[in-house]
Amino acid sequence: MNPIVIKVQPEPDYMLDLWFANGERRRFDMKPYLDYEVFRELKDRKVFDSVSTFLGSVAWSNDSDLSYDTLYLEGVPVA
Numbered sequence: 607m608n609p610i611v612i613k614v615q616p617e618p619d620y621m622l623d624l625w626f627a628n629g630e631r632r633r634f635d636m637k638p639y640l641d642y643e644v645f646r647e648l649k650d651r652k653v654f655d656s657v658s659t660f661l662g663s664v665a666w667s668n669d670s671d672l673s674y675d676t677l678y679l680e681g682v683p684v685a
Contacts, residue, residue: 608678610662616655620648622664623684624677632681634672645670 613625620636636654639645647668648654656667665671 608675610674611659611664611677614657614659614664616657620654622657622677624664624681626674626678627662630678631684632678633684634677634681639672 609626609628609630611624612627615623617623617633620640622634622636624632624634626632636645636648640649648666648670653666653668657664659665660671663671663674664677
């Protein structure tokens with residue numbers, strides 16, 4: 607089981623900085639997801655910047671969300 611997200615910070619260029627319960631920090635690129643219908647509204651920076659943690663994952667004000675598994679497995683470690 608992968609660790610849950612305890613903090614998220616939206617960054618320019620549709621990146622998410624993520625802090626996980628195991629102490630790791632990873633960066634996740636949302637750009638490849640923005641053409642999927644469920645994430646299309648996130649192209650609006652106001653909506654994208656509304657990201658917050660929710661039950662160990664992340665969610666936006668438009669009810670889009672991503673699982674902590676996806677964020678952890680596809681996120682790039684940050685030193």
